[in-house]
Amino acid sequence: MSEEKTVKEIKEINIALLGLGTVGMGVYKLVQRRKNELPRKIGCCVKVKKILVRNAYKIRDGVDNDLITDSWDEILSDDSIDIVVEVMGGLEPAGTYIRQALEAGKNVVTANKDLIAEQGHELLVMAEEKHCDLLYEASVGGGIPVLRPLKQCLTGNNIDMVLGIVNGTTNYILTRMTEDGMEFDEALAKATDLGYAEADPTSDIEGYDAGRKLAIMASIAFNSVVTFKDVHTEGITRITSTDIRYADAMDCVIKLLAVGKQEEGQVSANVYPMLVPKNHPLASVNDSFNAVFVHGDAVDDAMFYGRGAGELPTASAVMGDVIDISRNLLQNCTGRVGSTCYRNLPIKPLGEVKNCYFFRLQVEDMPGTLASISSVFSKHNVSIKQVIQKPAKKHGSELVVVTDFVKENDFAKTLDELRTMEMVYEISSVIRVYA
Amino acid sequence: MSEEKTVKEIKEINIALLGLGTVGMGVYKLVQRRKNELPRKIGCCVKVKKILVRNAYKIRDGVDNDLITDSWDEILSDDSIDIVVEVMGGLEPAGTYIRQALEAGKNVVTANKDLIAEQGHELLVMAEEKHCDLLYEASVGGGIPVLRPLKQCLTGNNIDMVLGIVNGTTNYILTRMTEDGMEFDEALAKATDLGYAEADPTSDIEGYDAGRKLAIMASIAFNSVVTFKDVHTEGITRITSTDIRYADAMDCVIKLLAVGKQEEGQVSANVYPMLVPKNHPLASVNDSFNAVFVHGDAVDDAMFYGRGAGELPTASAVMGDVIDISRNLLQNCTGRVGSTCYRNLPIKPLGEVKNCYFFRLQVEDMPGTLASISSVFSKHNVSIKQVIQKPAKKHGSELVVVTDFVKENDFAKTLDELRTMEMVYEISSVIRVYA
Numbered sequence: 001m002s003e004e005k006t007v008k009e010i011k012e013i014n015i016a017l018l019g020l021g022t023v024g025m026g027v028y029k030l031v032q033r034r035k036n037e038l039p040r041k042i043g044c045c046v047k048v049k050k051i052l053v054r055n056a057y058k059i060r061d062g063v064d065n066d067l068i069t070d071s072w073d074e075i076l077s078d079d080s081i082d083i084v085v086e087v088m089g090g091l092e093p094a095g096t097y098i099r100q101a102l103e104a105g106k107n108v109v110t111a112n113k114d115l116i117a118e119q120g121h122e123l124l125v126m127a128e129e130k131h132c133d134l135l136y137e138a139s140v141g142g143g144i145p146v147l148r149p150l151k152q153c154l155t156g157n158n159i160d161m162v163l164g165i166v167n168g169t170t171n172y173i174l175t176r177m178t179e180d181g182m183e184f185d186e187a188l189a190k191a192t193d194l195g196y197a198e199a200d201p202t203s204d205i206e207g208y209d210a211g212r213k214l215a216i217m218a219s220i221a222f223n224s225v226v227t228f229k230d231v232h233t234e235g236i237t238r239i240t241s242t243d244i245r246y247a248d249a250m251d252c253v254i255k256l257l258a259v260g261k262q263e264e265g266q267v268s269a270n271v272y273p274m275l276v277p278k279n280h281p282l283a284s285v286n287d288s289f290n291a292v293f294v295h296g297d298a299v300d301d302a303m304f305y306g307r308g309a310g311e312l313p314t315a316s317a318v319m320g321d322v323i324d325i326s327r328n329l330l331q332n333c334t335g336r337v338g339s340t341c342y343r344n345l346p347i348k349p350l351g352e353v354k355n356c357y358f359f360r361l362q363v364e365d366m367p368g369t370l371a372s373i374s375s376v377f378s379k380h381n382v383s384i385k386q387v388i389q390k391p392a393k394k395h396g397s398e399l400v401v402v403t404d405f406v407k408e409n410d411f412a413k414t415l416d417e418l419r420t421m422e423m424v425y426e427i428s429s430v431i432r433v434y435a
Numbered sequence: 436m437s438e439e440k441t442v443k444e445i446k447e448i449n450i451a452l453l454g455l456g457t458v459g460m461g462v463y464k465l466v467q468r469r470k471n472e473l474p475r476k477i478g479c480c481v482k483v484k485k486i487l488v489r490n491a492y493k494i495r496d497g498v499d500n501d502l503i504t505d506s507w508d509e510i511l512s513d514d515s516i517d518i519v520v521e522v523m524g525g526l527e528p529a530g531t532y533i534r535q536a537l538e539a540g541k542n543v544v545t546a547n548k549d550l551i552a553e554q555g556h557e558l559l560v561m562a563e564e565k566h567c568d569l570l571y572e573a574s575v576g577g578g579i580p581v582l583r584p585l586k587q588c589l590t591g592n593n594i595d596m597v598l599g600i601v602n603g604t605t606n607y608i609l610t611r612m613t614e615d616g617m618e619f620d621e622a623l624a625k626a627t628d629l630g631y632a633e634a635d636p637t638s639d640i641e642g643y644d645a646g647r648k649l650a651i652m653a654s655i656a657f658n659s660v661v662t663f664k665d666v667h668t669e670g671i672t673r674i675t676s677t678d679i680r681y682a683d684a685m686d687c688v689i690k691l692l693a694v695g696k697q698e699e700g701q702v703s704a705n706v707y708p709m710l711v712p713k714n715h716p717l718a719s720v721n722d723s724f725n726a727v728f729v730h731g732d733a734v735d736d737a738m739f740y741g742r743g744a745g746e747l748p749t750a751s752a753v754m755g756d757v758i759d760i761s762r763n764l765l766q767n768c769t770g771r772v773g774s775t776c777y778r779n780l781p782i783k784p785l786g787e788v789k790n791c792y793f794f795r796l797q798v799e800d801m802p803g804t805l806a807s808i809s810s811v812f813s814k815h816n817v818s819i820k821q822v823i824q825k826p827a828k829k830h831g832s833e834l835v836v837v838t839d840f841v842k843e844n845d846f847a848k849t850l851d852e853l854r855t856m857e858m859v860y861e862i863s864s865v866i867r868v869y870a
Contacts, residue, residue, distance in 0.1 A: 030591055030733055040777040041590065041658065137588065143734035145580070145588035153572065153580030155476065156465055156754025223476065281740060284719045289736075298465055298751035299578035299741060301724075305716060306737035316733035319591025333768035342475040 013326045014049040016075045018097060019088030020060065023111050023138070026315030027085060028063060034319070042323055043330055050075050076100055083325050085318060086110040095119060102126050102134065107334055109321040111138035111314060117212035117228040120219065121341055128338035133328060135321035140213040141166055143313030144306035145320070146292045150220045151340060157296030159221040164258040166213040168288035168308045169197045169204035170236050171256065175286045177244050178253055184239060196288055207233035207256060207271040214258035218269045221294065222262040224345040226269050232350045234272040243429050246360065246400060247275050253283050254431065266348035275358050275433040351409035356385070356433040361399045362392050364423040372423060373399070380414040382406045396425055402433060448761045449484040451510045453532055454523030455495065458546050458573070461750030462520060463498060477758055478765055485510050511535055518760050520753060521545040530554060537561050537569065542769055544756040546573035546749055552647035552663040555654065556776055563773035568763055570756035575648040576601055578748030579741035580755070581727045585655045586775055592731030594656040599693040601648040603723035603743045604632045604639035605671050606691065610721045612679050613688055619674060631723055641670035642691060642706040649693035653704045656729065657697040659780040661704050667785045669707040678864050681795065681835060682710050688718045689866065701783035710793050710868040786844035791820070791868040796834045797827055799858040807858060808834070815849040817841045831860055837868060
């Protein structure tokens with residue numbers, strides 16, 4: 001759009017939707033639903049001018065079919081379109097479309113975590129050069145306001161930690177395992193039945209989805225670019241109902257956490273299941289709800305909670321971005337807040353990250369077992385916080401150990417050595433503990 | 436400041452602090468702490484240019500005494516001051532200063548809930564006319580981002596409910612009563628010892644403080660002016676440990692809730708203690724923490740949680756506002772988001788509000804008591820959800836009743852009639868139930 005437009009000329013903001021899946025339909029519906037109020041609320045109309053789909057000939061119920069097009073060029077060359085709302089997902093062609101839109105001076109809203117987690121910074125810089133907005137609130141935490149609060153409300157802080165339950169599927173599975181005593185496979189089947197898990201659930205249950213969201217959050221929280229490849233991810237497939245019961249006995253629940261930290265001039269970004277004390281606010285985030293917990297040097301602890309997915313919650317976040325840009329268009333100040341990654345902090349290698357560990361071993365039941373095992377711990381500087389030993393179901397003993405903070409590298413060496421010991425039959429589970 | 440200033444000219448944003456109490460000191464410290472980063476983070480310096488205090492001759496440790504002044508005119512007439520940060524509190528002279536600052540084209544940040552809850556709309560309209568920003572994130576929920584998320588991120592929603600635990604003192608008291616079995620007086624004494632309660636705790640324990648914050652939140656959430664006088668407030672002074680134990684047995688906790696609702700074209704805004712089910716996210720908000728829970732037609736449920744008071748948490752919110760305005764100054768777009776109260780919804784009278792009730796009676800222990808009492812309920816259209824009757828400590832029985840939703844007026848009539856009955860010795864407690 002031309003830079004000459006002034007407040008008075010713009011009475012109608014035109015948007016183009018790229019994609020008409022779940023989120024696209026949600027945005028379309030929400031724009032219709034707010035049609036009459038927006039002029040009074042923000043001083044202009046917001047209108048869906050075009051909708052890009054793959055098959056333009058399919059009849060879509062409840063959608064004005066005149067808006068449908070299968071030609072991206074038609075949208076790109078339409079100067080009346082102020083905002084491109086990309087809700088098709090995936091790296092391509094979404095990435096190319098967004099770049100071309102920015103190049104043409106159009107503002108962009110996207111819900112695309114895959115793209116932002118990999119190319120967010122590059123796209124933001126491009127938007128900045130063009131004095132355009134590129135907003136992506138919906139890419140993390142669905143409807144929950146997370147990115148704007150981090151980037152604007154909390155920007156007076158030095159944020160040193162961001163902890164998220166940002167994948168609804170795995171949180172639903174872990175909640176069923178905790179509340180109903182299900183095993184992982186059964187809970188996953190239930191999540192699939194209810195439509196919470198996709199046909200191929202890999203991205204959710206292996207933590208990739210959470211990893212992408214963590215990359216996006218961490219970049220904003222720590223003002224330094226973190227991409228998906230910087231994030232170490234572990235999923236929840238190995239969590240058993242036995243682990244959940246032990247966690248419960250220790251007044252903890254097991255959650256898949258996206259853990260971003262800034263310390264000693266480095267950033268770490270890791271996704272793994274953790275034991276979380278029941279009195280921590282994240283412990284009561286259940287079912288498919290999401291939450292993001294942050295710590296800043298001024299604000300102390302804060303948490304944002306809500307629906308991490310779904311047609312209308314996600315559309316709520318997209319609409320918030322569309323309205324933000326509309327307000328900027330009215331004031332001629334698009335590009336008001338661009339990239340805030342002014343630091344260039346190195347990524348801390350996983351091996352250097354410190355964690356507490358819960359682990360469960362099946363061991364030989366004879367005098368000296370505990371002593372031998374303990375000596376392996378002390379050799380690798382692993383100090384023990386808690387030990388439970390009890391007879392195993394079949395033979396031998398089950399040993400449950402909770403460690404103090406230990407470097408991931410040192411702990412890995414400890415495990416390696418334990419695996420070579422004859423008296424250790426099995427290492428049944430290894431889960432980090434949030435402390 | 437003059438309208439001719441362009442992006443390139445502004446390299447330094449000057450602020451004046453009005454007041455140097457707890458929050459003022461927090462803001463001063465935080466501005467110093469972020470001094471070196473802000474140019475890279477937001478593209479300009481933020482500098483405290485003047486600090487207005489009552490006694491300019493007092494030496495203040497850690498503060499540059501050259502900045503101190505006791506002359507408001509000196510600040511008002513200083514054209515280099517872009518933002519006035521009012522952290523003195525109270526209606527006057529704060530109100531006059533803010534009006535004069537806006538009149539002079541200065542932007543304003545305030546943490547003053549008393550003032551905003553009474554005159555917020557009028558001040559916002561004034562700011563709008565002057566194309567100035569008036570931001571007040573710190574007035575509700577301390578450091579927690581609440582107002583900006585409501586006004587910007589969730590603005591695509593029709594919000595029908597906002598529920599807040601927005602007073603840390605009463606939440607601390609209720610937490611001690613719940614977790615440690617204290618009575619109200621003991622818990623209040625502890626809160627006073629720890630500095631959570633003021634010497635005169637009336638405003639906190641009677642719900643006035645929460646009422647002011649509710650007026651501010653409700654105005655934004657429902658896009659309609661709600662002032663403190665529109666809010667009905669009840670405090671927590673009559674809550675006993677017995678009530679807390681009954682609540683616990685019913686899987687509830689008691690919280691002082693600020694309840695704003697928009698229904699049937701009306702707004703209701705009330706503060707009272709309520710039984711909250713333990714599985715509700717607000718139930719686990721303990722100690723002096725605050726949280727605001729909202730429901731919108733698109734986002735569904737969302738919650739914001741954190742520190743509702745304190746030097747640095749409150750300063751965090753003030754800094755967020757200062758930085759927001761600084762970004763607007765750099766883009767020449769102050770006044771970007773003004774008042775969003777475009778509706779003019781009537782306030783629903785308390786008597787018309789529907790609630791569920793928990794109440795506890797001491798009654799005569801004889802056949803027919805329950806029948807007589809029940810007939811009073813049905814006469815006033817009060818339907819009963821749960822009854823517990825058990826022998827009272829001294830004589831007679833204790834009767835605990837939980838009702839379905841009933842209009843406040845009908846319930847009041849029921850209570851009036853119960854009070855006239857000889858078989859009712861005492862109405863020991865009446866507490867609403869969040870359902």
